[in-house]
Amino acid sequence: EDQVTQSPEALRLQEGESSSLNCSYTVSGLRGLFWYRQDPGKGPEFLFTLYSAGEEKEKERLKATLTKKESFLHITAPKPEDSATYLCAVNMIKAAGNKLTFGGGTRVLVKP
């Protein structure tokens, strides 16, 4: 069964304390993996798209990496404004309509 699992479910960090979020997937054919950030009461904000194993992308304090089985979102020296829920989503080759399959999300709280 195709699955997308994010861990941990919640993460409490001190400002400046770097950490990584995990998104593991078991799909037969990956078309793309997407990371989004969602603030309470708002729609998800696009962060990164990764298409092939070994690919890496960076934006400010965030860096996303991809292997054949999982993706990591690294947060370096986080600030309180990085507090949000981070969502991972997969577009599978066999998915009808090319829809996304989402993980459950990781809620990140960065304390000053």
Next chain:
Amino acid sequence: GAVVSQHPSWVICKSGTSVKIECRSLDFQATTMFWYRQFPKQSLMLMATSNEGSKATYEQGVEKDKFLINHASLTLSTLTVTSAHPEDSSFYICSAREGGQSGTQYFGPGTRLLVL
């Protein structure tokens, strides 16, 4: 970057009335848009895939007669919640895909619906 808007952002209605939510891609054309529903502290649940000029594809368990979707142009999709009831109260979010089947979905800001 690609921008998707939704209108309205908040709507309160009486039970039995219909509510229309608009989703627009502002700076790109989208042949495919998606409608999601999100419950508190849960991830997004796909309701339907909206294709320009054709009928929407609904996910299992979603009533197509209750949630009417129209995608009349490459920049606009609408979701109409017909005969709304309190259990339809939720956060509805649309997305528009830029590019082909591997393209990125960009999300709107969401619409909070409260049915009294």
